[in-house]
Amino acid sequence: MKHEHRGHGGHDHHAGRTSVSxxxxxxxxxHCLTGCAIGEVLGMVIGTALGWGTVATIALAVALAFVFGYALTMRGVLKAGVGFRQAVKVALAADTVSIIVMEVVDNGVMLVVPGAMEAGLSSGLFWGALAFAFAVAFVVTVPVNRWLIGRGRGHAVVHAYHH
Structure with missing residues (x-):
């Protein structure tokens, strides 16, 4: 009987799975939270400063969360000597699902905390709700990332470039 192994990142795994701590x-x-937080805060500051409404401000914050999330991953991959085009592919593969989950959760939390989005940047309510939203997003996203990495996806694709 033939027994197949699938390789991911230079390692053999049964059915594409590996143990992930x-x-x-x-x-x-x-790592994902750092990029998301930078983009989210910058988006909230810009949207609020420009007097944008909730939907436009969240859209900008989410877009910037993706930009900064991908940029942080690309920085390390580029430093490892990978070309720009391949670094973009690695960042997209590594971070997309994680960022989506994080953004859905943290923006959902911000929307359900009464008055958080209307509170403004000088309000403790806004910043407290945002910190809480990031904490909830982190807790929800950790098991998602563990599952992805265990299947050779998500941040597992970046590990080949770390020295």
Whole structure:
């Protein structure tokens, strides 16, 4: 009987799965959270400063979360000597699902906290709700990243470029 192994990132795994620690998943999620937080805060500041409404401000914040999330991953991959085009592909493969989950959760939390989006940048309510939203998004996204990495997806595609 023939027994097949699938290789992911230079490792053999049964059915494309490998053991992933919670620490590794948390580290990948923290990386994602950093890019998302930079983009979200910048988007909220810009949208609020320009007097935009909630939907436009959230749209800008989400777009910038993706930009900064991908940029942080690309920075490390480019540093490893990978070309720009391949670095973009690696970042898209590594971060897209994680960023989507994080953005849906943290923006959902912001929308359900009464008065958070209307509170404004000088309000403790806004910043407290945002910190809470990021914490909830982190907790929800860690198991998603653990599942993805265990299947050779998500941040697993970046590990080949880390030295």
């Amino acid at each position: 919670w620490g590794m998943a948390a580290s990948a999620t923290l």
